[in-house]
Amino acid sequence: MLVKSQIKYIQTLGDKKHRDKDGVFIAEGPKLIKELLEEKNVPLVSLFALSDWVESHHSKIPSKQVTEISESELARISFLTTPNEVLGIFRKPVFAEMNPKGKFSLVLDNLQDPGNLGTIVRIADWFGTEYIICSEDSVDVFNPKVVQASMGSVSRVQTLYTSIPAFLARHQDIPVYASVLDGENIFTMNRLNEGMIIIGNESRGIGKELLKISRHKITIPKRGRAESLNAAIAAGIILSQFLMSGSSPRSLPE
Amino acid sequence: MLVKSQIKYIQTLGDKKHRDKDGVFIAEGPKLIKELLEEKNVPLVSLFALSDWVESHHSKIPSKQVTEISESELARISFLTTPNEVLGIFRKPVFAEMNPKGKFSLVLDNLQDPGNLGTIVRIADWFGTEYIICSEDSVDVFNPKVVQASMGSVSRVQTLYTSIPAFLARHQDIPVYASVLDGENIFTMNRLNEGMIIIGNESRGIGKELLKISRHKITIPKRGRAESLNAAIAAGIILSQFLMSGSSPRSLPE
Numbered sequence: 001m002l003v004k005s006q007i008k009y010i011q012t013l014g015d016k017k018h019r020d021k022d023g024v025f026i027a028e029g030p031k032l033i034k035e036l037l038e039e040k041n042v043p044l045v046s047l048f049a050l051s052d053w054v055e056s057h058h059s060k061i062p063s064k065q066v067t068e069i070s071e072s073e074l075a076r077i078s079f080l081t082t083p084n085e086v087l088g089i090f091r092k093p094v095f096a097e098m099n100p101k102g103k104f105s106l107v108l109d110n111l112q113d114p115g116n117l118g119t120i121v122r123i124a125d126w127f128g129t130e131y132i133i134c135s136e137d138s139v140d141v142f143n144p145k146v147v148q149a150s151m152g153s154v155s156r157v158q159t160l161y162t163s164i165p166a167f168l169a170r171h172q173d174i175p176v177y178a179s180v181l182d183g184e185n186i187f188t189m190n191r192l193n194e195g196m197i198i199i200g201n202e203s204r205g206i207g208k209e210l211l212k213i214s215r216h217k218i219t220i221p222k223r224g225r226a227e228s229l230n231a232a233i234a235a236g237i238i239l240s241q242f243l244m245s246g247s248s249p250r251s252l253p254e
Numbered sequence: 255m256l257v258k259s260q261i262k263y264i265q266t267l268g269d270k271k272h273r274d275k276d277g278v279f280i281a282e283g284p285k286l287i288k289e290l291l292e293e294k295n296v297p298l299v300s301l302f303a304l305s306d307w308v309e310s311h312h313s314k315i316p317s318k319q320v321t322e323i324s325e326s327e328l329a330r331i332s333f334l335t336t337p338n339e340v341l342g343i344f345r346k347p348v349f350a351e352m353n354p355k356g357k358f359s360l361v362l363d364n365l366q367d368p369g370n371l372g373t374i375v376r377i378a379d380w381f382g383t384e385y386i387i388c389s390e391d392s393v394d395v396f397n398p399k400v401v402q403a404s405m406g407s408v409s410r411v412q413t414l415y416t417s418i419p420a421f422l423a424r425h426q427d428i429p430v431y432a433s434v435l436d437g438e439n440i441f442t443m444n445r446l447n448e449g450m451i452i453i454g455n456e457s458r459g460i461g462k463e464l465l466k467i468s469r470h471k472i473t474i475p476k477r478g479r480a481e482s483l484n485a486a487i488a489a490g491i492i493l494s495q496f497l498m499s500g501s502s503p504r505s506l507p508e
Contacts, residue, residue: 035481115369119484128478153480187498221498224382226407227289229490230373236487237494244441244475245499 002048002073010048010077013089016140023092025142025154029084035152037061041093042155048077049086079144092142095158098131100171102194104243105131106235107164107176109210110201111138118149119232120199125153127239132159133167133196135207164210168196176214177242178206179234183217192242199235256302256327264302264331267343270394277346279396281406283338289406291315295347296409302331303340333398346396349412352385354425356448358497359385360489361418361430363464364455365392372403373486374453379407381493386413387421387450389461418464422450430468431496432460433488437471446496453489 012018013026024045027036030053036042037060047066049057054068074083098105106124111117117139124132132141139146141159150157160167168176178198198214200206206214220229220237229237266272267280278299281290284307290296291314301320303311308322328337352359360378365371371393378386386395393400395413404411414421422430432452452468454460460468474483474491483491 119487122480122484123487125478125480126474126476126483128476151481156479187494220380220494222380222382223497224379225410226376226379227405229380230376230486232484233373233377233487233490236483236491240441240474240491240495241499243477245495 002067002069002077006067007073007076010087010089014079014144016143019092019140019142024089025092025147026079026087026089026144027147027152028078028080028087028144029148030086032148032152033086033088036088036090036155039093039152039155041095042090045089045091047086047088048074050074053085080148090155093155093158098133098158098160100131100174100194100196103131104129104192104194104239105133105174105196106239107133107167107196107198108138108231109135109164109198109206110204111135111199111231113202113231114139114143114145115149116202116230116232117141117143118146118151118154120235121146121150121157121159122153123232123236123239124157125150127243129239129243130158132157133164134159134161135164136161164198165213168213171196175216177216177218177238178211178214179238180206180211180217180219181228183219185221186218186238186241187221189218189242191245195242197235197238197242199231199238202231256321256323256331260321261327261330264341264343268333268398270397273346273394273396278343279346279401279408280333280341280398281344281401282332282334282341282398283402284340286402286406287340287342290342290344290409293347293406293409295349296344299343299345301340301342302328304328307339334402344409347409347412352387352412352414354385354428354448354450357385358383358446358448358493359387359428359450360493361387361421361450361452362392362485363389363418363452363460364458365453365485367456367485368393368397368399369403370456370484370486371395371397372400372405372408374489375400375404375411375413376407377486377490377493378411379404381497383493383497384412386411387418388413388415389418390415418452419467422467425450429470431470431472431492432465432468433492434460434465434471434473435482437473439475440472440492440495441475443472443496445499449496451489451492451496453485453492456485
């Protein structure tokens with residue numbers, strides 16, 4: 001059973017300011033909840049679940065942290081179009097201070113789409129990229145839609161919301177690569193050991209001021225007719241090329 | 255002004271069977287509509303737009319194909335969460351018969367997410383990959399959400415819904431690469447001139463029967479902890495590696 005104040009509280013966690021105040025975030029669905037329960041970095045605050053889920057998991061979770069609810073109650077608190085058995089409130093992960101030297105980091109300038117950010121966090125986690133630096137006007141990484149799209153990777157990849165120019169100024173010894181439509185062909189570049197890759201806003205790309213201070217512009221060359229690539233796809237291809245592929249310079253096929 | 259029968263008709267185009275019957279599909283928003291109006295391959299059937307849009311475009315479109323509507327009317331016919339000025343009905347593109355010999359094609363086994371399929375169509379269009387073969391249980395490429403995510407690329411990339419095993423059997427001279435979690439490292443493979451890349455369902459991967467007949471299994475190696483990569487991200491990375499990168503065999507960094 002849920003009381004009104006609980007419903008209201010969970011609904012407020014759709015807003016960043018409420019998540020920030022309590023240092024928590026929402027995750028949903030058996031698969032994602034299972035994964036987060038195994039992550040020491042994101043302690044469970046409380047779970048709200050249908051009876052079937054509670055029955056098959058009660059041995060693993062302290063009962064005072066689980067509230068059994070009805071389908072209609074779940075529908076009221078869920079942020080999903082199709083509510084999925086269980087919703088959890090978790091503490092945000094705590095990480096040591098960022099140290100991007102000798103590593104690869106992603107830098108996101110005004111990324112707006114929660115699905116894109118979640119997918120990028122998941123890509124970073126796949127390739128072992130520890131850090132994502134977001135401009136302060138980017139979508140919040142603990143937005144419920146971002147958490148879902150990340151498939152739990154928000155618990156393992158460290159994000160920082162800050163002024164990108166100021167961040168780059170503090171790390172001038174690390175090469176910066178800005179993803180644009182008319183830069184150097186990434187497939188002719190060498191594999192790299194460190195760097196910061198800037199990915200821009202979904203429709204406007206990287207902001208003018210930031211472009212000006214980006215030393216190196218890079219591009220995924222086009223062979224067909226699409227006007228652009230999705231931001232998450234660009235991040236995936238560039239990261240894979242820089243981290244996993246790219247040996248000596250090679251020329252493009254005709 | 256919209257009459258009731260028009261509203262009802264447009265709403266039915268959310269269903270594949272109605273789209274198939276009339277050979278049409280829906281697209282929305284000024285940017286996408288502008289792009290499709292320039293594509294000879296997808297003739298316009300009719301447009302429904304707010305007065306501002308009509309005013310700034312009336313010289314370019316025969317007036318009998320445009321209906322000026324109110325915001326509340328647009329909200330009733332729109333498939334978007336946030337309706338966006340204009341909705342168009344277009345004829346599906348007509349393509350010549352597929353001839354995958356000497357080319358790269360994507361093969362999608364039971365892909366379900368419209369956003370993923372649309373993004374994959376856009377990637378294919380970016381890299382000049384002409385063909386996408388979908389299993390009959392995959393999401394329809396003319397689903398309004400797929401069309402939106404493709405950013406208009408559905409007008410340029412040819413899709414075929416068919417039995418994948420039967421399709422592969424008809425093209426035994428073309429190498430097949432199945433994307434799995436434990437195959438050959440794609441970053442040690444050569445750039446390829448032809449092939450069919452199979453991408454599986456978002457949660458279950460490639461079906462058992464299809465896996466059995468796939469001669470070559472390939473993998474994007476993992477360096478971090480995410481359990482999997484999004485299907486569209488996998489398609490983008492594999493396509494970029496096979497088409498644009500990948501020269502002589504190289505080893506992975508430690």
